Amino acid sequence: MTDATLKDARVRHRISLPAIPLSVALAVAWIAAMLVIAALAEKIAPYGYTQLDLRNRLSAPGHVAHWLGTDELGRDVLSRLLVSIRISLLIAFGATAISAIVGTTLGFLAAHFRGAVEQIVLMLSDFQASMPFLIMALAVLAFFGNSLPLLVGLMGFFGWERYARIARGLAISANAQGYAAAVRQLGATPSRIYLRHILPNIASTLIVSTTLVFPEVILMESGLSFLGLGVQPPMTSLGNMVGYGREYLTRAPWIMLAPATTIVVTTLAVSVIGDWLRDRLDPTLQ
Amino acid sequence: MGRYFAIRIGRAALTIVLVVTFAFVVLRLSGDPALMILGPEAPPEVIAAFRKAWGLDDPIWFQYLDYFHAIAKGELGRSMRDGRPAIQLVLERIPATLALTLPAFVFKVALGVPAGIYAALHRGSGIDRAVMMTAVAGFTVPSFVLALLLVLIFAVQLGWLPSGGQDSWRHAILPIATLSLGGAAVLARFTRSAMLEVLGQPYIRTASAKGVPWRKVVTSHALPNAAIPTVTILGFMVGTLIAGAVVVESVFSWPGVGRLLVVAVANRDLAVVQCILLLVALTMVTSNLVVDFLYGFLDPRLRAKGAHT
Amino acid sequence: MTTPLVEVASISRSYSMRSGMFGRNTAVHAVDGVSLAIRKGETLGLVGESGSGKSTTGRIVLGLEPPDRGDVRFGGKPMAAPGTPAWRAQRARMQMIFQDPLGALDRRLPVAAQIREPLDIHGLGTSAEREERVRELLRAVELTPAHGVRYPGALSGGQRQRVVLARALATKPDFLVCDEPVSALDVSIQAQVVNLLCDLQAQLELTLLFISHDLRVVRQISNIVAVMYLGRIVEIGNADDLFARPEHPYTQALVSASPAPGRRSAGRIVLSGDPPNPAARPQGCAFHPRCPRAIARCAVETPVLAVVGADRQVACHLVTGPQAETRDAA
Numbered sequence: 001m002t003d004a005t006l007k008d009a010r011v012r013h014r015i016s017l018p019a020i021p022l023s024v025a026l027a028v029a030w031i032a033a034m035l036v037i038a039a040l041a042e043k044i045a046p047y048g049y050t051q052l053d054l055r056n057r058l059s060a061p062g063h064v065a066h067w068l069g070t071d072e073l074g075r076d077v078l079s080r081l082l083v084s085i086r087i088s089l090l091i092a093f094g095a096t097a098i099s100a101i102v103g104t105t106l107g108f109l110a111a112h113f114r115g116a117v118e119q120i121v122l123m124l125s126d127f128q129a130s131m132p133f134l135i136m137a138l139a140v141l142a143f144f145g146n147s148l149p150l151l152v153g154l155m156g157f158f159g160w161e162r163y164a165r166i167a168r169g170l171a172i173s174a175n176a177q178g179y180a181a182a183v184r185q186l187g188a189t190p191s192r193i194y195l196r197h198i199l200p201n202i203a204s205t206l207i208v209s210t211t212l213v214f215p216e217v218i219l220m221e222s223g224l225s226f227l228g229l230g231v232q233p234p235m236t237s238l239g240n241m242v243g244y245g246r247e248y249l250t251r252a253p254w255i256m257l258a259p260a261t262t263i264v265v266t267t268l269a270v271s272v273i274g275d276w277l278r279d280r281l282d283p284t285l286q
Numbered sequence: 287m288g289r290y291f292a293i294r295i296g297r298a299a300l301t302i303v304l305v306v307t308f309a310f311v312v313l314r315l316s317g318d319p320a321l322m323i324l325g326p327e328a329p330p331e332v333i334a335a336f337r338k339a340w341g342l343d344d345p346i347w348f349q350y351l352d353y354f355h356a357i358a359k360g361e362l363g364r365s366m367r368d369g370r371p372a373i374q375l376v377l378e379r380i381p382a383t384l385a386l387t388l389p390a391f392v393f394k395v396a397l398g399v400p401a402g403i404y405a406a407l408h409r410g411s412g413i414d415r416a417v418m419m420t421a422v423a424g425f426t427v428p429s430f431v432l433a434l435l436l437v438l439i440f441a442v443q444l445g446w447l448p449s450g451g452q453d454s455w456r457h458a459i460l461p462i463a464t465l466s467l468g469g470a471a472v473l474a475r476f477t478r479s480a481m482l483e484v485l486g487q488p489y490i491r492t493a494s495a496k497g498v499p500w501r502k503v504v505t506s507h508a509l510p511n512a513a514i515p516t517v518t519i520l521g522f523m524v525g526t527l528i529a530g531a532v533v534v535e536s537v538f539s540w541p542g543v544g545r546l547l548v549v550a551v552a553n554r555d556l557a558v559v560q561c562i563l564l565l566v567a568l569t570m571v572t573s574n575l576v577v578d579f580l581y582g583f584l585d586p587r588l589r590a591k592g593a594h595t
Numbered sequence: 596m597t598t599p600l601v602e603v604a605s606i607s608r609s610y611s612m613r614s615g616m617f618g619r620n621t622a623v624h625a626v627d628g629v630s631l632a633i634r635k636g637e638t639l640g641l642v643g644e645s646g647s648g649k650s651t652t653g654r655i656v657l658g659l660e661p662p663d664r665g666d667v668r669f670g671g672k673p674m675a676a677p678g679t680p681a682w683r684a685q686r687a688r689m690q691m692i693f694q695d696p697l698g699a700l701d702r703r704l705p706v707a708a709q710i711r712e713p714l715d716i717h718g719l720g721t722s723a724e725r726e727e728r729v730r731e732l733l734r735a736v737e738l739t740p741a742h743g744v745r746y747p748g749a750l751s752g753g754q755r756q757r758v759v760l761a762r763a764l765a766t767k768p769d770f771l772v773c774d775e776p777v778s779a780l781d782v783s784i785q786a787q788v789v790n791l792l793c794d795l796q797a798q799l800e801l802t803l804l805f806i807s808h809d810l811r812v813v814r815q816i817s818n819i820v821a822v823m824y825l826g827r828i829v830e831i832g833n834a835d836d837l838f839a840r841p842e843h844p845y846t847q848a849l850v851s852a853s854p855a856p857g858r859r860s861a862g863r864i865v866l867s868g869d870p871p872n873p874a875a876r877p878q879g880c881a882f883h884p885r886c887p888r889a890i891a892r893c894a895v896e897t898p899v900l901a902v903v904g905a906d907r908q909v910a911c912h913l914v915t916g917p918q919a920e921t922r923d924a925a
Binding site: 178200 | 657659683684685686687690691693695698699700701702703704712713716717759762
Binding site: 123124126127130131132134135136138139140141142143144145215219222223226227228229239242243245246249250253256260263264267268271 | 297300301305308312426428434437529530532533536559567574
């Protein structure tokens with residue numbers, strides 16, 4: 001048996017030698033760059049994102065003072081882009097974290113209590129999955145108005161049902177047989193069983209789901225902001241910039257193209273990493 | 287069989303109840319309707335009269351039931367902007383939305399399903415890779431970016447087509463193209479994976495091993511089985527016919543339900559928003575129900591499974 | 596005579612199962628009126644085919660699930676309700692050894708951390724004392740500290756079962772339920788683990804409920820053996836005596852099918868008929884469709900467990916003749 005495991009490990013080692021494919025490496029590099037930008041946006045931006053340069057309005061990319069050009073008010077597109085990346089990533093990370101925590105918790109509660117609690121969680125997740133999220137989000141924004149915390153909280157409702165289903169299913173099977181049942185009969189409290197044993201065991205599956213939800217959150221936020229219903233001026237986000245740039249499509253398409261490209265490349269990068277992680281960590285997830 | 291359908295209908299009714307509850311809860315949480323409608327400067331006696339007239343002093347569960355009652359009778363309130371019944375405003379806009387989404391749906395299916403089947407049957411070929419790359423692009427390029435790129439190319443640069451409005455059939459081309467391309471990519475990817483899964487099944491290998499011509503294996507064994515999951519996603523797409531046009535209608539200034547929703551949200555025209563919310567829920571639930579029923583007839587195994595859940 | 600550590604009084608447990616295409620609920624009687632008593636330091640072997648209810652009996656005896664009827668007393672006190680703080684505290688005194696050691700261990704923690712876990716859970720000792728106790732336990736199950744830093748996946752099946760055993764012994768429990776503890780292991784390793792279990796039992800004065808379908812193993816470790824068939828005990832008695840002179844036809848078939856030194860293999864009884872299905876329990880004596888000696892009465896009347904010898908109880912209409920008279924005389 002030990003021999004077999006050893007050989008198995010050696011074979012796996014040999015397979016993993018070609019290591020990370022180029023596309024994944026590029027995707028990781030892009031995301032890392034985005035994170036650095038998000039952390040340091042104000043420091044590395046050449047201008048303040050609301051700073052006007054009235055002598056250089058609508059100047060094209062390649063300008064000496066403004067690499068990515070300026071908008072109608074002479075605001076530096078590069079500086080605005082950096083700050084937008086920060087805001088959009090902040091919302092996407094905040095929302096993804098909320099939805100992962102809420103979803104996993106509800107999934108665990110469903111698995112632990114079964115019965116009525118489980119039925120309610122399943123009913124809510126069916127409901128969430130069957131209604132287009134954009135419409136629900138628009139309704140909430142119509143009723144409550146708009147603010148950054150509300151937007152993050154609202155986006156945090158996106159995708160929770162996927163974590164809840166995964167966490168519930170895996171926790172039920174762990175409870176039915178195996179390590180969770182064994183630890184339970186040792187006298188462990190439920191919180192110990194779920195946090196110390198089940199959570200680490202299902203973490204890889206949850207992380208893979210995160211890479212599926214994260215790009216969708218970015219798209220959803222940018223869509224709302226594009227429609228003028230998400231992040232509000234003078235604050236800026238990627239979707240917000242695209243929405244603003246739409247007005248100047250004819251005269252200054254770069255205002256729109258810079259944030260649009262960023263959105264597309266970022267979602268693509270996260271998807272590429274997610275696909276790769278899924279193949280590596282979790283072959284059971286389709 | 288009866289049990290299967292009963293469960294589906296029950297679930298559909300439950301979704302509607304949840305949507306109405308959602309609207310009610312959000313409506314009540316968002317503030318005092320009396321103050322919102324009359325404004326904060328209204329004299330107290332006017333507010334009191336309004337509260338009495340609208341039953342706002344009743345216990346909350348009574349208001350909740352009242353709300354259901356009103357919705358069942360089709361009383362969905364009046365638009366705060368022009369005072370007309372909200373439902374009338376919404377119904378007026380439906381034809382414009384369907385004028386975009388119905389053709390787009392046809393194109394999506396006509397493009398996406400054959401592309402997916404072809405890619406699956408020629409796995410690893412150049413066309414397969416092209417289909418997969420387009421499909422990934424379809425997921426990562428948001429519809430508002432795609433719409434603006436199309437405008438930039440065909441309206442601004444080439445000047446072939448108008449960039450917005452609803453004056454002639456030419457105005458509909460770019461919105462329909464936007465909706466079709468994104469949807470076709472999703473559908474192609476989905477059809478491809480459904481096909482590949484079916485082609486990997488033992489019965490396909492058995493059929494071809496015993497000498498059934500490959501063309502016949504595909505048409506009489508693979509396609510019918512791959513159709514089942516594909517029907518689900520098509521059903522979901524029918525359900526989003528009204529909701530899916532929000533962004534595209536806004537970009538192209540197309541006067542449909544989606545644009546009405548965006549304007550209503552921006553103006554906080556609650557009656558209209560609530561009406562659209564219910565309309566969307568109703569179309570989603572109805573199309574899901576139709577798909578479930580089709581399923582019941584297409585796949586007897588599912589009926590059996592339904593009896594056990 | 597001391598009072599038993601574990602007393603089980605006519606416990607029953609049924610599950611509802613949906614069967615057939617009409618989805619009707621049928622009750623499956625997994626355990627039906629089982630009574631047992633295990634004295635301190637003794638081992639009771641519970642024998643039966645799969646579906647006989649022996650694992651369910653083990654789980655009920657350990658308090659992992661409550662019985663529908665009947666009750667279990669541990670040290671003279673009733674068992675706490677599962678999931679309550681009292682129940683959790685009680686776990687330190689009784690533990691379980693599982694059939695599949697890999698499934699019972701968390702693959703993402705080094706095994707030393709898992710052996711230590713019961714001490715953490717029940718707050719026993721200081722951190723240094725716990726470390727010392729883990730080393731002691733590893734030694735007790737014949738593993739080295741080097742094994743402790745490994746993950747379950749890097750250990751062999753026998754080593755994993757030793758880890759499970761060490762974890763179960765961490766809190767110095769009085770009572771262990773071993774559910775098929777060696778049947779997933781290679782035959783060569785089975786003997787080592789069983790010997791280890793025997794040694795530890797003698798050393799630590801453990802009380803064991805040993806569940807297995809393997810008569811050879813049960814015979815080696817048990818003082819008393821109970822044979823289950825479709826949720827009921829059909830025969831119970833002193834281990835050596837029961838294997839030497841099985842009374843119930845089912846026990847006789849089991850014993851004859853199990854190879855033993857010095858016994859003629861010619862007298863092997865081969866059972867006919869379907870293997871037992873708990874969802875379709877036959878009327879009367881559940882064993883009658885397969886019994887080579889069944890009479891008309893067996894299909895109608897369910898036999899009850901009756902004392903037939905000095906230390907023997909049997910549930911069979913055919914085993915109440917001379918033995919019953921002997922009992923009356925005695």
